[in-house]
Every structure is written in C-alpha cells, then in structure tokens.
Amino acid sequence: MILHDFLPSGNGYKIRLMCACLGLKITLKEYDITQGETHTPSFLAMNPNGKIPVLELDDGQCLSESNAVLLYLAEQYKSALLPTDPILRAKVYKWLFWEQYSHEPNIASPRFWLTHNAMTELKERMLPDRIQQGHAALKQMDTTLATHAFLVGDSITLADICLFPYTHVAEEGGAYQLSEYPNILRWIRDIEALDWFIPITQA
Ligand SMILES: N[C@@H](CCC(=O)N[C@@H](CS)C(=O)NCC(=O)O)C(=O)O
Known part of the structure; x- marks a missing residue:
C-alpha cells in the first residue's frame, strides 16, 4: 500500500499510527502541501478534494478522508481497535x-x-x-x-x-x-x- 502524505500532517499520522499498530508495511509518498502539490491532475485523480492523506491499495483503488481510512483498515484487518459491541x-x-x-x-x-x-x-x-x-x-x-x-x-x-x-x-x-x-x-x-x-x- 502507498500512503500519499505530508509528514507534519496529523491526518496522515493517524494512518501511519494505525499501520504501525497493525504491523502493516506502507510505502510513503510525500507531497509539499504548501506548494500546491496535491492539486495536480494526477493527485486529483486519486482524491478530487486535493488533500492528503490518500491510501492507495495494492489494486490501485484510492481511499481518502483520514477517519474513513482508519475505519477501512480496522475492518479489513479485523482490529480490536474497532469494538464489535x-x-x-x-x-x-x-x-x-x-x-x-x-x-x-x-x-x-x-x-x-x-x-x-x-x-x-x-x-x-x-x-x-x-x-x-x-x-x-x-x-x-x-x-x-x-x-x-x-x-x-x-x-x-x-x-x-x-x-x-x-x-x-x-x-x-x-x-x-x-x-x-x-x-x-x-x-x-x-x-x-x-x-x-x-x-x-x-x-
Ligand atoms: N478531512 C480530511 C482533511 C484532510 C486535510 O485537511 N488535509 C490537508 C493536510 S492535513 C491537506 O492536504 N491540505 C492541502 C490542501 O488543502 O491544499 C481528512 O481527515 O483526511
């Protein structure tokens, strides 16, 4: 999986922390959001909202919105971080x-x-x-x-x-x-x- 991210971002860090907790290896691709690097046609094709974080899955599908990505990871890897009750x-x-x-x-x-x-x-x-x-x-x-x-x-x-x-x-x-x-x-x-x-x- 590739995490499209900007290291100082707390939204990106949510995903990095979650992957660390799950023991998942991710490749980080960094963007400088202060230079508009998330507003290029190729980035907008992954997230039309022009914002990191974006998690690119191994099959090429892209997920955005940090909390939606957290929920995806928790469900996909059946993590106890998302209680069943x-x-x-x-x-x-x-x-x-x-x-x-x-x-x-x-x-x-x-x-x-x-x-x-x-x-x-x-x-x-x-x-x-x-x-x-x-x-x-x-x-x-x-x-x-x-x-x-x-x-x-x-x-x-x-x-x-x-x-x-x-x-x-x-x-x-x-x-x-x-x-x-x-x-x-x-x-x-x-x-x-x-x-x-x-x-x-x-x-
Ligand atoms: N609600 C979104 C917010 C994402 C967001 O605000 N990302 C910022 C960095 S923390 C960004 O990429 N800003 C660049 C821009 O808006 O041009 C989430 O939780 O993922």
Missing part, C-alpha cells in the same frame, strides 16, 4: 465524527496557520473563536480522560488513534498549553509508551 462502536464513531467538526478545525487548522506562515487577515479574525472552541474540545477530552484510561473505556480504540495526532502537537504555534489538561498529558504519555508507537516524523 454496537454501543462501544457507536462511541468510537462519535469521537471520529466529533474530531472532524469540533477538534480538527479548532486545533489542527490554527496550528497549520501559525506554523506554516499561512495566516491571512480573515484567518486572523477567525482565530480567537477557533481557539475558544479548541479549548472547549480539549476540556471535553480531559474530562473524559479523568475517569477513563482511553476515550472509550479502558482499552485503546480507533477514537484514540484519531484524536492523538493533533492533540499531542496542539501546543505547536502557541495557541494552546497542554499543561492546562493534565489528563490529556497522562493519556499522551500512555500512548507514547505503547510498544508499536511511532512519532509523527516517522512512517
């Missing part, structure tokens, strides 16, 4: 959908604007509201992690694989201080201690 599975889905609406736009986007010189006047105006909502998202995670080892109970699931990447680098860019969220810090340390863990800089 319908209630637990719905709780995992909840965090995956929540991540895209309440976490990623408020934590990942400001990190990218601030660390990749991508700030515009419009984004400058949006920033305070995004940061306020980002704190609300981190608070929700911290509250959950105060009483549970992981986001869905006491075992790691796809919800943690999905939320770890942008949460653990939330401080990059200076918008957030994770010391305000001690339960998140404990959870980050626990995930980093797993024997299959790889850092964001690694494929």
Whole structure:
C-alpha cells in the first residue's frame, strides 16, 4: 500500500499510527502541501478534494478522508481497535465524527496557520473563536480522560488513534498549553509508551 502524505500532517499520522499498530508495511509518498502539490491532475485523480492523506491499495483503488481510512483498515484487518459491541462502536464513531467538526478545525487548522506562515487577515479574525472552541474540545477530552484510561473505556480504540495526532502537537504555534489538561498529558504519555508507537516524523 502507498500512503500519499505530508509528514507534519496529523491526518496522515493517524494512518501511519494505525499501520504501525497493525504491523502493516506502507510505502510513503510525500507531497509539499504548501506548494500546491496535491492539486495536480494526477493527485486529483486519486482524491478530487486535493488533500492528503490518500491510501492507495495494492489494486490501485484510492481511499481518502483520514477517519474513513482508519475505519477501512480496522475492518479489513479485523482490529480490536474497532469494538464489535454496537454501543462501544457507536462511541468510537462519535469521537471520529466529533474530531472532524469540533477538534480538527479548532486545533489542527490554527496550528497549520501559525506554523506554516499561512495566516491571512480573515484567518486572523477567525482565530480567537477557533481557539475558544479548541479549548472547549480539549476540556471535553480531559474530562473524559479523568475517569477513563482511553476515550472509550479502558482499552485503546480507533477514537484514540484519531484524536492523538493533533492533540499531542496542539501546543505547536502557541495557541494552546497542554499543561492546562493534565489528563490529556497522562493519556499522551500512555500512548507514547505503547510498544508499536511511532512519532509523527516517522512512517
Ligand atoms: N478531512 C480530511 C482533511 C484532510 C486535510 O485537511 N488535509 C490537508 C493536510 S492535513 C491537506 O492536504 N491540505 C492541502 C490542501 O488543502 O491544499 C481528512 O481527515 O483526511
């Protein structure tokens, strides 16, 4: 399988972490998203949305949207990261959908604007509201992690694989201080201690 990716991307890192957990070997093909490299005709043929990550399967089929790719990998390789119990599975889905609406736009986007010189006047105006909502998202995670080892109970699931990447680098860019969220810090340390863990800089 080929992962079309950009190493600093948390969305790409979700897939890299999942493959590390499953022990799957992937070939990484990197794109510089700051130079529009995901908007070429050949890239758009794989993902008309012009965004990494894209997982290209061995038969040439291409999957995009990081959380859809996580679900594909979990189902394809029958991973315990996606519980079979319908209630637990719905709780995992909840965090995956929540991540895209309440976490990623408020934590990942400001990190990218601030660390990749991508700030515009419009984004400058949006920033305070995004940061306020980002704190609300981190608070929700911290509250959950105060009483549970992981986001869905006491075992790691796809919800943690999905939320770890942008949460653990939330401080990059200076918008957030994770010391305000001690339960998140404990959870980050626990995930980093797993024997299959790889850092964001690694494929
Ligand atoms: N919802 C998508 C978001 C993907 C996304 O935002 N990718 C960014 C990098 S993290 C990208 O490729 N941006 C390049 C562009 O929009 O031109 C997912 O979860 O995969």
